[in-house]
Amino acid sequence: MTRPHHPFQPANDHTIRVGEGALPARLFFEAVEQSSVAISITDAKANILYANPAFTRVTGYEASEVMGVNESLLSDRRTPSLVYETLWGRLRQLKPWTGVLVNRRKDGRRYLAELSIAPVLDAQGHLTHYLGMHRDVTEMHQLEEQVRNQKALIESVVDAEPVVIALLDESGQVVLDNQEYKKLAGDMRGQEPAEAFLSALSESMGEAFEKARSSGQGFVDHEVQFDPGAGHAPRWFSCSGTWIRERDSSADAFFEPRKVEYLMLVAKEVTELKRQQEEMRMNALRALTAESELVESMRETLTGAVYQMQGPVNMIAAATQLLERRQGEGTADPLLNVLQEALASGRQALQTLENCIPEERDEAIIPVNLNALLREVLGLSTRRLLTSGVVVDWDPAPVLPNVLGREGRLRGMFKQLVDNALDALDDSGTGRREIRIATQALDDAVQVVIQDSGPGIPESMRLRVFEPFVSTKGRGGSGAGMGLPMVQEVVNQHAGLVEVDPTCLEGCRIRLQFPNASQRKL
Secondary structure (H helix, E strand, O other): OOOOOOOOOOOOEEEEEEEEEEEEEEHHHHHHHHOOOOEEEEEEEEEEEOOOOOHHHHOOOHHHHHHHHHHHHHHHHHHHHHHHHHHHHHHHHOEEEEEEEEEOOOOOOEEEEEEEEEEEEOOOOOEEEEEEEEEEOOOHHHHHHHHHHHHHHHHHHHHHOOOEEEEOOOOOOOOEEEEEEEEHHOOOOOHHHHHHHHHHHHHHOHHHHHHHHHHOOOEEEEEEEEOOOOOOOEEEEEEEEEEEEEEOHHHHHOOOOOOOEEEEEEEOHHHHHHHHHHHHHHHHHHHHHHHHHHHHHHHHHHHHHHHHHHHHHHHHHHHHHHHHHHHHOOOOOOOOHHHHHHHHHHHHHHHHHHHOOOOOOOOOEEEEEEHHHHHHHHHHOOOHHHHHEEEEEEOOOOOOEEEEOHHHHHHHHHHHHHHHHHHHHHOOOOOOOOOEEEEEEEOOOOEEEEEEEOOOOOHHHHOHHHHOOOOOOOOOOOOOOOOHHHHHHHHHHHHOEEOOOOOOOEEEEEEEEEOOOOOOOO
16 A cells, blocks of 8 residues: 655655765655654745654644644743744844744643754745754653752752761762862862862771772771861861762763762761860870879989999909909909909999889880871970970871871870970070971871971081980080980881981971881881
């Protein structure tokens, strides 16, 4: 059975030249007939002359029903008049127009039509027809609006939360955040909070962070610290994270589906709680430090006494050996017995003193954050700093890798260096009284710099100050010259380096370096 002849259907096998070839006119007609886009052709007054089957499917009107009828048949009053004015303004200029209208189907239901109208001109450039193509985009518009509404709802809920919330993609970039996150970004001197959170979590959690990621279980209430510097107190956050996986919606993953991973990071600031806990801890730490300083003072005093007695005892031992050789040659000396008794008494006294030296407290090796440790030391020295009118320039690295070490020994070492700096300022008598403490993360180490504006250390003494009982304070100064040797001992125990910076022209600058926890296994 043959299909009835369409008014626009080619009556014969005419061809249409396309480029250097030619195609049958029927081919173009069939392409329009089978198109999924609603296509209509009108005369110059917008009266419909042709409508393809897709036009019927979209509008509900059969082609025979709309022949000779104006395209305004489909218009709906919900489309603003300004849209129609713009449309006809373009067409009068013989230019195409594209836009979205509210149209009405035959059954009265409205739909959104994405419409393109182009004027058709003859060889002389005169308008002869209009070509209209449109499709129903109602469902697509509804889906887009639902997505927008859901996004706005989610953003409103997220913004209302009094915690920092950020959604991160696989590269760590922020996809979604809330107002608390933006506030934190403004407080962090240009550093991206998400980057700082991930770095701190990865450093503190170690392998557990990657395990939580690969298993998809996430982590809960893991505390991290940021030190903003510039005199501001450190800030603590309790972090929880959940990894979310969804199907990749890109064209590349259409035939090869893959999962895209996101991290939902929630951080609740617990700075005030930590401050209260820190205050109680500092009180206990002050008592412990006072006890440790007393023990260290006893060690220093007894060690000094042993050192001072060792010289005379060695001289008596040498004299005794000399007299013993003479007696062996037949020459008796009445002083030999006296010297032997004195030597025995001296050695016994040395042994007694050495037995009285307190033993070092056995301390576990743990990951230590030097920023936190130095802040503790400054807290312990606050009263003396205020009394002495000393300005502290505290410049910590925002995120500092841990070092493996004995926390108490490291704390005592830094306390000794700060006390030395304060002693130097007290002795200098200069108007400028300043101590600068800075930390820095190097490639595989952590560096600490402690500098004072005191008189400095003479060049000839820069190496000797690390020897026992060598002091730059003179006879009237306090201390027995055991402070920096103790510092050197602690640095050696932690595989570190310490030096008096020779490039410092004003005051004294002590530079220390320790391998970070990932580089050192004890």
